[in-house]
Amino acid sequence: MEPPKIWRERREKYLALGILCQECKKKSFPITQYCPHCSSKNITELKLAQTGKILHFTRVSQTAEELMFYAPYIISLVELDDGIKVTGQITDIKLEELSEGTKVRMVFRVLSKNGEEGLIGYGFKFVPI
Amino acid sequence: MSKLGIVSYGTYIPKYRISIEEIAKVWDDDPNEIISQLQVSSKSVLGPDEDVATMSVEAARNTISRWKGNPQDIGAIYVGSESHPYAVKPSATIVAAAIDAEKELTAADLEFACKAGTAGMQMCFGLVKSEMIKFGLAIGSDDSQAKPRDPLEYTAGAGSAAFLIGKERVVAELEGTYSITTDTPDFWRREGAVFPSHGNRFTGQPAYFQHIVDASKGLMEKLGTKPSDYNHVTFHQPNTKFPLTVAKMLGFTTDQIDISLICKNIGNAYSASSMLGLAHILNNSNPGDRIFMTSYGSGAGSDAFSFLITDDIEALKSYPLTVEHYINNKEEINYGKYSRFKGILR
Amino acid sequence: MSKREVYVIGYGITKFGEHYELNPSFSASQALSKAIQDAKISKDLIQSLYFGSLVSNRNGQSYIGGEASRECNLNIPITKIDVGNASGAGAFHQAFLAIKSGLDCIAVLGTEKLSDFVNSSTLEKILGGTIDYQWEFEQGATLTSLYAWMTQAHMKEFNTTMEQLASVPVKNHKNGVNNPIAQFRREISLKRFLDAKRISDPIGRFDPATHCDGSAAVVIASKEFVESHTEIERKVKVVGSAQSSDKIALHHRENLSSLLATQIASKKAYEMAQISSKDISIAEVHDSYPIGEILAIEDLGFFQKGDGGGATIDGKTQLNSDISVNTSGGLKARGDPFGATGIAQIIEIVQQMRKEADERQVDDIKYGLTQNVMGTGASVLVNILSNMEDDK
Numbered sequence A: 001m002e003p004p005k006i007w008r009e010r011r012e013k014y015l016a017l018g019i020l021c022q023e024c025k026k027k028s029f030p031i032t033q034y035c036p037h038c039s040s041k042n043i044t045e046l047k048l049a050q051t052g053k054i055l056h057f058t059r060v061s062q063t064a065e066e067l068m069f070y071a072p073y074i075i076s077l078v079e080l081d082d083g084i085k086v087t088g089q090i091t092d093i094k095l096e097e098l099s100e101g102t103k104v105r106m107v108f109r110v111l112s113k114n115g116e117e118g119l120i121g122y123g124f125k126f127v128p129i
Numbered sequence B: 001m002s003k004l005g006i007v008s009y010g011t012y013i014p015k016y017r018i019s020i021e022e023i024a025k026v027w028d029d030d031p032n033e034i035i036s037q038l039q040v041s042s043k044s045v046l047g048p049d050e051d052v053a054t055m056s057v058e059a060a061r062n063t064i065s066r067w068k069g070n071p072q073d074i075g076a077i078y079v080g081s082e083s084h085p086y087a088v089k090p091s092a093t094i095v096a097a098a099i100d101a102e103k104e105l106t107a108a109d110l111e112f113a114c115k116a117g118t119a120g121m122q123m124c125f126g127l128v129k130s131e132m133i134k135f136g137l138a139i140g141s142d143d144s145q146a147k148p149r150d151p152l153e154y155t156a157g158a159g160s161a162a163f164l165i166g167k168e169r170v171v172a173e174l175e176g177t178y179s180i181t182t183d184t185p186d187f188w189r190r191e192g193a194v195f196p197s198h199g200n201r202f203t204g205q206p207a208y209f210q211h212i213v214d215a216s217k218g219l220m221e222k223l224g225t226k227p228s229d230y231n232h233v234t235f236h237q238p239n240t241k242f243p244l245t246v247a248k249m250l251g252f253t254t255d256q257i258d259i260s261l262i263c264k265n266i267g268n269a270y271s272a273s274s275m276l277g278l279a280h281i282l283n284n285s286n287p288g289d290r291i292f293m294t295s296y297g298s299g300a301g302s303d304a305f306s307f308l309i310t311d312d313i314e315a316l317k318s319y320p321l322t323v324e325h326y327i328n329n330k331e332e333i334n335y336g337k338y339s340r341f342k343g344i345l346r
Numbered sequence C: 001m002s003k004r005e006v007y008v009i010g011y012g013i014t015k016f017g018e019h020y021e022l023n024p025s026f027s028a029s030q031a032l033s034k035a036i037q038d039a040k041i042s043k044d045l046i047q048s049l050y051f052g053s054l055v056s057n058r059n060g061q062s063y064i065g066g067e068a069s070r071e072c073n074l075n076i077p078i079t080k081i082d083v084g085n086a087s088g089a090g091a092f093h094q095a096f097l098a099i100k101s102g103l104d105c106i107a108v109l110g111t112e113k114l115s116d117f118v119n120s121s122t123l124e125k126i127l128g129g130t131i132d133y134q135w136e137f138e139q140g141a142t143l144t145s146l147y148a149w150m151t152q153a154h155m156k157e158f159n160t161t162m163e164q165l166a167s168v169p170v171k172n173h174k175n176g177v178n179n180p181i182a183q184f185r186r187e188i189s190l191k192r193f194l195d196a197k198r199i200s201d202p203i204g205r206f207d208p209a210t211h212c213d214g215s216a217a218v219v220i221a222s223k224e225f226v227e228s229h230t231e232i233e234r235k236v237k238v239v240g241s242a243q244s245s246d247k248i249a250l251h252h253r254e255n256l257s258s259l260l261a262t263q264i265a266s267k268k269a270y271e272m273a274q275i276s277s278k279d280i281s282i283a284e285v286h287d288s289y290p291i292g293e294i295l296a297i298e299d300l301g302f303f304q305k306g307d308g309g310g311a312t313i314d315g316k317t318q319l320n321s322d323i324s325v326n327t328s329g330g331l332k333a334r335g336d337p338f339g340a341t342g343i344a345q346i347i348e349i350v351q352q353m354r355k356e357a358d359e360r361q362v363d364d365i366k367y368g369l370t371q372n373v374m375g376t377g378a379s380v381l382v383n384i385l386s387n388m389e390d391d392k
Helices: A003-015 A065-070 B020-027 B031-038 B052-067 B091-098 B116-129 B200-223 B241-250 B254-258 B270-283 B323-328 B335-342 C024-039 C064-071 C087-100 C120-128 C133-137 C143-158 C162-176 C190-195 C223-228 C260-273 C290-299 C308-313 C330-334 C338-353
Strands: A017-021 A043-047 A051-060 A073-080 A085-090 A103-113 A120-128 B005-012 B016-019 B042-045 B074-080 B106-110 B135-143 B158-166 B172-184 B232-235 B290-294 B299-309 C006-013 C048-052 C078-081 C105-112 C198-200 C214-222 C236-245 C280-284 C367-374 C379-386
Touching: A003 A017, A003 A120, A003 B091, A051 A085, A051 C143, A051 C198, A065 A103, A065 C120, A085 A103, A085 C133, A103 B052, A120 B052, B005 B052, B005 B270, B005 B299, B005 B323, B016 B020, B016 B335, B020 B031, B020 B335, B042 B158, B042 B335, B052 B074, B052 B091, B052 B135, B052 B158, B074 B091, B074 B116, B091 B106, B091 B135, B106 B116, B116 B135, B116 B158, B116 B172, B116 B270, B116 B299, B135 B270, B158 B270, B172 B200, B200 B241, B200 B290, B200 B299, B232 B241, B232 B254, B232 B270, B241 B254, B270 B290, B270 B323, C006 C024, C006 C087, C006 C223, C006 C338, C024 C064, C024 C105, C024 C214, C048 C087, C048 C338, C078 C087, C087 C105, C087 C214, C087 C236, C087 C338, C087 C367, C087 C379, C105 C338, C120 C133, C120 C143, C143 C198, C143 C290, C162 C190, C162 C290, C162 C308, C162 C330, C214 C223, C214 C338, C236 C260, C236 C338, C260 C290, C260 C367, C260 C379, C280 C338, C290 C308, C290 C367, C330 C338, C338 C367, C338 C379
Parallel strands: A085 A120, B074 B106, B074 B135, B232 B290, C048 C078, C048 C105, C280 C367
Antiparallel strands: A017 A043, A051 A073, A051 A103, A073 A085, A103 A120, B005 B158, B005 B172, B016 B042, B135 B158, B172 B299, B290 B299, C006 C214, C006 C236, C105 C214, C236 C379, C367 C379
């Protein structure tokens, strides 16, 4: 990933941020300029719940070059305790040990590496609680 | 006058372990001989998607969550390590962003072999005491490297420990700190080299033992304390035998050092080693306890600390992600997977 | 919408597969010139070229549409339409609208040269652009893994079985045997699909359509143009063409067991054609994964929601049943050169209506439908063609 992109996205990727609309009071993810529910610009930053449960999960073995070092890995649709759904990897676990509904906790991990010399992309993943 | 000391603490140890037996099998070594020599049964191994920055963030986040304070109040972040993911570009800035402490703060990565973390603690004590900052976060974190077949391979582990230094709701009051520094080439890694080199037995007596003994004695002399005044003590743990030996040399009993000995399970966590011992002690201490810590960093130097536990410790002990939690949350891997995780297999 | 009527007057298609020896523009110009020849008109009558391609202009590839038009010696406007891997149908839809708006004769080209990407990570990344790149792909999700979730959702909600899912590619490979341009012209047994290693559970090793090379082109024209050019021998009427979109990321959707964009686009297309799903005799749908076809035949209204798996295994979508689905072999057997696929689907319907489909010919076709999906359904295009000479 290129430096401006890593820099621009660091808060939302590192901290897992969404928005809370002050008009319709709905939460959403990721950060947008307008509330995707009511198009209001009256929004505030929201820190997503750090725990949730697995809705769907599967294995990924073929992926982008900068993620291949970590493959095969598990990708999951997680419903956070605040009701927001996100896509993220479940790490430090074998596929067989997971099931729908497994409770997970957000952790900070390496997402991608640009070769031996490029920047390291960090972000959130999940581990079972 | 308000107290100066540790306000909160947090740790992280990766999930993977490789046993001494598994490594010995690869090199046709006698595992029993090694285990009895080092008194270590397994070491922690970093997962493929982890590095010093991610471990530092986890330890820092555990520190903040345990403390329940505002990360924006943190005025300094220091990450001590000899295995930063970048040679140029700080781990400390990644930590700052990942705990939402940007941007009014000072930060730096520190390197002094295994004592860079405690050097960061001293810097934070100084900045807080002089009222230049309100809170400082000192982290010791390492994913130690060892050349395959080098004796270091049996113990080079991974882990991270963070301490928040401040003057509000202090849980471990700093009674004093004292350091010893000499130019002693016992262990080194040249710029660009993948693995460190060391002076074998030279790393013992003139290096590890001399510096820890001098720093520990020096601090106790300064404070007018003696080993029996302390409930718990932690030293740098390159293996389990060294801290036990140096404790004995100084006059500490096995009971005093016992809690700190995490090396048995996770090996040598380098910059995090003595700090993980301290965090584990804090979580098992009671108000009024006195704690002694001396780190050791090759090259060489030692930082000694004396702490007095306050009543506020009780509020922090229930936080679930403790050293004990991480020690027990483990998965054994074989040497093949270890090589892959470590990037030895390319 | 304007009442101008739109006809497909010619088509050209290359063999789909791995054509390492062919320069990207070779197959594109081949399809284009074949289409113009098939229309029997002078190439100078073509007013504009719309082309759809996912990877053209990426990774150093040339502007294929431009190359092809140079090879065909055309100096007309050339516009690339990007609807990800549904760019072929996207280009067709835009050309359809252009005829509706007053143009008379347009060539539409779908082309892709994927065999150059020998490192599959490169293609995964390009396909990453068809899903939510930042919050799905960079998080580690791939198109296949997201289709795995959709498959799981459908299995859970409607008790769809692995056998029902596998019966989709079994049928399509059977149909593909008789399609001369298909990449794979052989049958594959149900057992082989079921026994294959799971790459992204429940998706197995042989379930995804393969990414390959290929080009497909059609020439479309207005009724006035067709009537004033007596050299045009065959024409198939386009009675409906619609596009709809949905939230890109699956984590933003209400449920994963249907494609909202398919439902909306088909509703619009049926309305335009003034027909219902019951009137469709043949359909070319996006079976890039088995669940894709099951979702399609439900969301297009051929079967009740949840009945798609059962209908497929019971043979209700096979050749010459009530609704013949993917008579061409679908993306699965024909191969999937992204941008070319949407046009190839239309060509299959045209061939069927012109009774040129030989062993895979379906009898008594009234209406034929195509459905082309971008990514996991962020954009879906539905086209309806008619065989009725004097319909409304």
